[in-house]
Amino acid sequence: MRAAYCTLNFFxxxxxxxxxxxxxxxxPQTINLTINGVAVAASAxxxxxxxxxxxxxxxxxxxxxxxxxxxxxxxxxxxxxxVTVNLACQTFVEDGLEAVFxxxxxxxxxxxxxxxxxxxxxxxxxxxxxxxxxxxxxNCHGCVLSCPKGIDVEGAIALAAAGHFRDAGEAFLECVxxxxxxxxxxxxxxxxxxxxxxxxxxxxxxxxxxxxxxxxEEQRKEKMGLTGASxxxxx
Amino acid sequence: MNMNxxxxxxxxxALYRPDADIGSPPVLADxxxxxxxxxxxxxxxxVTKLAVGANAGDSCxxxxxxxxxxxxxxxxxxxxxxxxxxxxxxxxxxxxxxCAAALAAAERGARVLLVTxxxxxxxxxxxxEGGIQVAIEPDDSIQRHIEDTxxxxxxxGNPELVAAMAEDxxxxxxxxxxxxMQFEQTASGDLHTRRAGGMNxxxxxxxxxxxxxxxxxxxxxxxxxxxxxxxWEQSPAVELLSxxxxxxxxxxxxxxxxxxxxxxxxxxxxxxxxxxxxxxxxNGFPTSNHLGATGDGxxxxxxxxxxxxxxxxxxxxxxxxxxxxHLSGKLVTEGVRAAGAWMLNAAGQRFVDxxxxxxxxxxxxxxxCQEGRGVRVDDGRVGVWLDTPRLERxxxxxxxxxFPKLLARFRVSGVDPRHDPLLIHPTLHYQNGGVVIDVNxxxxxxxxxxxxxxxxxxxxxxxxxxxxxxxxxxxxRRAGVAATAQxxxxxxxxxxxxxxxxxxxxxxxxxxxxxxxxxILPDYAAKGIWNR
Ligand SMILES: Cc1cc2nc3c(=O)[nH]c(=O)nc-3n(C[C@H](O)[C@H](O)[C@H](O)COP(=O)(O)OP(=O)(O)OC[C@H]3O[C@@H](n4cnc5c(N)ncnc54)[C@H](O)[C@@H]3O)c2cc1C
Ligand code: SF4
Ligand code: SF4
Ligand code: FES
Numbered sequence: 084m085r086a087a088y089c090t091l092n093f094f095x096x097x098x099x100x101x102x103x104x105x106x107x108x109x110x111p112q113t114i115n116l117t118i119n120g121v122a123v124a125a126s127a128x129x130x131x132x133x134x135x136x137x138x139x140x141x142x143x144x145x146x147x148x149x150x151x152x153x154x155x156x157x158x159x160x161x162x163x164x165x166v167t168v169n170l171a172c173q174t175f176v177e178d179g180l181e182a183v184f185x186x187x188x189x190x191x192x193x194x195x196x197x198x199x200x201x202x203x204x205x206x207x208x209x210x211x212x213x214x215x216x217x218x219x220x221x222n223c224h225g226c227v228l229s230c231p232k233g234i235d236v237e238g239a240i241a242l243a244a245a246g247h248f249r250d251a252g253e254a255f256l257e258c259v260x261x262x263x264x265x266x267x268x269x270x271x272x273x274x275x276x277x278x279x280x281x282x283x284x285x286x287x288x289x290x291x292x293x294x295x296x297x298x299x300e301e302q303r304k305e306k307m308g309l310t311g312a313s314x315x316x317x318x
Numbered sequence: 319m320n321m322n323x324x325x326x327x328x329x330x331x332a333l334y335r336p337d338a339d340i341g342s343p344p345v346l347a348d349x350x351x352x353x354x355x356x357x358x359x360x361x362x363x364x365v366t367k368l369a370v371g372a373n374a375g376d377s378c379x380x381x382x383x384x385x386x387x388x389x390x391x392x393x394x395x396x397x398x399x400x401x402x403x404x405x406x407x408x409x410x411x412x413x414x415x416x417c418a419a420a421l422a423a424a425e426r427g428a429r430v431l432l433v434t435x436x437x438x439x440x441x442x443x444x445x446x447e448g449g450i451q452v453a454i455e456p457d458d459s460i461q462r463h464i465e466d467t468x469x470x471x472x473x474x475g476n477p478e479l480v481a482a483m484a485e486d487x488x489x490x491x492x493x494x495x496x497x498x499m500q501f502e503q504t505a506s507g508d509l510h511t512r513r514a515g516g517m518n519x520x521x522x523x524x525x526x527x528x529x530x531x532x533x534x535x536x537x538x539x540x541x542x543x544x545x546x547x548x549x550w551e552q553s554p555a556v557e558l559l560s561x562x563x564x565x566x567x568x569x570x571x572x573x574x575x576x577x578x579x580x581x582x583x584x585x586x587x588x589x590x591x592x593x594x595x596x597x598x599x600x601n602g603f604p605t606s607n608h609l610g611a612t613g614d615g616x617x618x619x620x621x622x623x624x625x626x627x628x629x630x631x632x633x634x635x636x637x638x639x640x641x642x643x644h645l646s647g648k649l650v651t652e653g654v655r656a657a658g659a660w661m662l663n664a665a666g667q668r669f670v671d672x673x674x675x676x677x678x679x680x681x682x683x684x685x686x687c688q689e690g691r692g693v694r695v696d697d698g699r700v701g702v703w704l705d706t707p708r709l710e711r712x713x714x715x716x717x718x719x720x721f722p723k724l725l726a727r728f729r730v731s732g733v734d735p736r737h738d739p740l741l742i743h744p745t746l747h748y749q750n751g752g753v754v755i756d757v758n759x760x761x762x763x764x765x766x767x768x769x770x771x772x773x774x775x776x777x778x779x780x781x782x783x784x785x786x787x788x789x790x791x792x793x794x795r796r797a798g799v800a801a802t803a804q805x806x807x808x809x810x811x812x813x814x815x816x817x818x819x820x821x822x823x824x825x826x827x828x829x830x831x832x833x834x835x836x837x838i839l840p841d842y843a844a845k846g847i848w849n850r
Contacts, residue, residue, distance in 0.1 A: 142847060
């Protein structure tokens with residue numbers, strides 16, 4: 084790198100360091116915690132992401148949406164002996180909290196392309212070929228305890244293993260693909276990817292909306308009409 | 319922006335009554351005068367003329383102009399020893415447009431490399447709530463979709479691009495369903511459609527209020543699972559590569575956010591899909607955008623010589639949150655106003671018809687705030703009320719039924735929109751213009767394609783709801799196909815000739831080389847990564 088980086092700073096950062104509006108101008112309370120091992124003094128209304136920026140914690144790049152919908156900001160939280168996980172952008176600072184941003188989950192070990200599936204009748208068999216571990220769930224609740232969206236992952240895995248893909252997929256409606264459940268699962272079931280499999284095959288095999296198909300058919304005929312017409316001209 | 323006046327929160331809260339008797343808003347006699355006086359796009363101080371490059375002489379938002387006319391981050395010395403990867407098609411950006419392009423190219427047999435700044439799927443796409451426009455209802459037609467889009471864009475959009483997008487619509491939805499995306503259905507199995515501002519028919523299809531999330535996770539999974547697509551994450555593009563005369567794009571340079579190393583990729587087709595500019599906080603505004611939306615694609619495309627357009631036109635969404643602070647700038651969907659929520663100033667009065675076009679409503683809010691009729695919070699920021707408690711009183715249960723995501727978001731902060739009005743202020747939401755493209759997504763520079771929010775020409779000076787999600791898939795696929803059809807042997811030599819040319823132009827124009835771009839991350843999030 085050669086030239087100094089852009090020094091523009093348009094963003095007014097002050098709201099992060101000043102009193103939140105509900106405290107009527109009282110002295111902001113300072114909260115002391117550590118993030119990635121760095122001691123941070125934050126104010127009470129900050130999320131862990133804001134506190135990390137405010138405290139100058141370097142290289143916090145597992146952040147994107149800041150509204151708990153992208154699943155990037157996976158953190159491990161230690162309060163005394165208790166260890167949990169969550170999304171940093173929806174977790175507020177607490178005194179004594181030790182937070183560590185987690186690396187992304189490695190790519191899944193289960194492989195399929197949806198275009199490989201041509202026959203809906205053997206989809207349960209295909210599912211068990213692709214996700215053989217899904218029927219080995221030991222009901223340890225690890226996935227449920229990890230999920231920042233409160234999804235009954237464990238129950239949905241049981242539904243999937245029984246072939247109830249639609250219902251299993253529905254349970255994952257609010258899943259943000261943080262893959263914290265995958266990290267937690269001792270059987271390497273990859274519940275997040277099972278959930279997506281269920282949602283995807285449901286749409287792929289069963290979503291056939293008449294209004295959409297009607298318009299597609301209209302467009303197809305129009306195109307044929309057009310090519311037909313130009314054909315006539317040539318003859 | 320003067321934000322130092324307004325009525326303090328405590329005082330304004332005391333004045334607020336969800337059952338107060340409130341009349342109609344004043345009639346807006348001259349919307350253009352309102353825009354001229356308060357909308358950031360129209361303020362003389364916010365625009366300037368570009369001095370160098372393909373758009374020299376065109377007007378451009380001032381801070382963006384600074385970045386477009388800045389020095390590159392790297393030079394030849396940085397590339398010494400950097401490893402080189404050869405690939406058929408290179409896609410830069412892992413949002414909806416980038417994934418669609420990568421999948422379309424891979425479907426046609428290309429080997430694809432998709433490189434993205436943060437994690438795959440970290441994007442504006444994942445945050446979209448409302449839905450996608452597609453003309454499928456019996457009383458609607460492709461033609462009406464085209465007309466609504468052009469009119470909404472103040473009749474300066476490119477009709478050819480708009481027609482291509484609207485015609486692709488039904489097939490785009492079929493493609494998404496095949497990939498495994500779910501949509502809301504009616505009892506008879508039709509796709510459920512909604513009507514939104516600027517539309518002459520119900521045309522928005524959606525997956526509850528999670529359309530972008532559903533789209534992004536399906537595309538992300540499709541890309542991860544595809545055998546012919548390789549993905550590099552945490553690797554922002556910092557520069558493009560050109561051939562010997564600097565006129566053709568033949569690859570790109572990436573810098574890892576993890577270890578700081580440079581890597582080069584050599585190819586015959588580069589597809590830019592880097593999204594928007596919200597995180598540049600243009601004109602000092604908060605934003606609804608994700609952290610990576612720093613306009614890098616515009617900067618890279620401009621430096622290599624591509625033509626851009628409408629660089630002085632941005633969408634400021636009227637209802638960005640002021641409180642709670644950690645959600646500053648985040649969007650409250652237009653659906654809340656469409657459902658009947660009013661906006662009130664600090665004195666408890668309505669000040670504009672809430673359902674006028676977005677630019678006008680935003681200008682009216684800015685007027686209230688600047689003329690001292692806003693509500694001021696302790697840190698000096700100002701907003702107006704979005705009267706959700708009144709909406710709840712008139713239609714009990716509505717918020718919970720239709721806007722669960724809105725309520726869920728506030729739960730952690732102890733704010734309940736059913737009892738407390740929301741404090742809102744316009745937020746930088748969307749880049750209307752961008753890189754000039756043709757119907758294949760090809761830019762004016764050979765070898766370079768641009769798709770999605772980084773491209774311009776479809777939305778004119780104003781985008782109507784639902785067209786962005788359609789555009790990214792329609793043009794993403796088009797560019798993926800076109801890039802694959804491109805079958806020359808690939809580059810012999812890769813250079814930074816275009817960087818040298820741009821530097822010469824800047825020097826000749828007397829522009830000091832003090833600033834470097836692209837921005838990559840906002841300063842407040844770049845600690846330990848960039849020395850600036
Ligand atoms: C809150 C919100 C709600 C919205 N709601 C709707 C809606 O209801 N309907 C609708 O049609 N539109 C909506 N939009 C707009 C729409 O979501 C976006 O315009 C669209 O998704 C953009 O897609 P994209 O793929 O072009 O960009 P993005 O999805 O933003 O993806 C860009 C990608 O490029 C990456 N990138 C950026 N710079 C670099 C670099 N230098 N190197 C490598 N990678 C880079 C980014 O990290 C990101 O992954 C909404 C937008 C927002 C923010
Ligand atoms: S189901 Fe798994 S991947 Fe989805 S949100 Fe919960 S923990 Fe994250
Ligand atoms: S973590 Fe794995 S094994 Fe444990 S309950 Fe969940 S799916 Fe079953
Ligand atoms: S930053 Fe997206 S979930 Fe936290």
